[in-house]
Amino acid sequence: MGKRALERRLSAVADFADPQVELEQYATPADLAAHLVHLADVHHDVAGRTVLDLGTGTGMLAIGAATRSPRRVVGLDRDGTAIEQARENESHVAPETPIEWVVGDATRAPLCRKNLRAKSVDSAESTELTESASSVTVLMNPPFGAQTGNQHADRAFLETTSAIADVSYSIHNEGSLDFVEAFAEDAAADVTHAFRAELPLSRQFEFQREERKVIDVEVFRIEWR
Numbered sequence: 478m479g480k481r482a483l484e485r486r487l488s489a490v491a492d493f494a495d496p497q498v499e500l501e502q503y504a505t506p507a508d509l510a511a512h513l514v515h516l517a518d519v520h521h522d523v524a525g526r527t528v529l530d531l532g533t534g535t536g537m538l539a540i541g542a543a544t545r546s547p548r549r550v551v552g553l554d555r556d557g558t559a560i561e562q563a564r565e566n567e568s569h570v571a572p573e574t575p576i577e578w579v580v581g582d583a584t585r586a587p588l589c590r591k592n593l594r595a596k597s598v599d600s601a602e603s604t605e606l607t608e609s610a611s612s613v614t615v616l617m618n619p620p621f622g623a624q625t626g627n628q629h630a631d632r633a634f635l636e637t638t639s640a641i642a643d644v645s646y647s648i649h650n651e652g653s654l655d656f657v658e659a660f661a662e663d664a665a666a667d668v669t670h671a672f673r674a675e676l677p678l679s680r681q682f683e684f685q686r687e688e689r690k691v692i693d694v695e696v697f698r699i700e701w702r
């Protein structure tokens with residue numbers, strides 16, 4: 478399946494029904510999600526691997542990855558309502574690989590490289606992720622912190638990623654290049670790809686004046702060691 482076909486499939490993913498401003502809940506658009514997943518697939522970062530979508534929200538990135546023959550896909554969000562919606566979105570798109578949905582905080586233990594334990598919404602059982610260190614890909618569109626005055630809220634997501642992934646694809650707000658490169662350098666990681674993209678935001682919150690606003694974002698592929 479090509480990028481365009483994936484974008485068409487992902488257009489069935491419904492937006493947040495009741496977005497929470499403090500969690501920065503806006504969906505990754507289908508075209509950007511398809512681009513990210515396609516790029517990851519071309520780099521052999523999806524098929525046969527564990528893919529973890531941190532801050533999965535509507536499930537857009539996890540669902541996209543689940544169409545590309547991963548070994549396992551986990552979508553994690555701290556908001557149980559979003560996870561329920563992601564689950565419903567999964568049933569609309571019907572990706573070939575079933576997704577494990579987990580309610581949990583992406584920025585806190587026990588999410589760690591060898592062992593991810595968190596309760597899924599419909600099970601009291603722990604979800605364990607015990608992978609070899611070289612097979613975990615993180616895809617994420619984390620909160621930026623720009624609107625909530627919590628500058629670089631994405632730092633905590635990067636910290637988690639550095640502990641559990643060997644490669645990641647992440648979306649950050651415009652002007653993040655220096656921050657992401659410095660973070661990667663400190664972690665002895667390599668930013669192998671960086672490109673700009675546009676993120677259309679429809680009016681969700683009262684403080685947003687325009688019906689639709691397009692913001693510039695930056696996307697990074699990072700190899701962690």
Ligand SMILES: C[S@@+](CC[C@H](N)C(=O)[O-])C[C@H]1O[C@@H](n2cnc3c(N)ncnc32)[C@H](O)[C@@H]1O
Pocket residue numbers: 500501502503504505506531532533534535536537538553554555556559581582583584617618619620
């Ligand atoms: C910008 S949205 C991305 C949504 C998602 N990628 C999508 O396309 O629908 C950020 C997401 O991160 C989640 N989130 C915020 N803080 C979190 C945390 N500490 N742990 C897990 N998820 C978090 C929010 O609930 C929201 O769904």
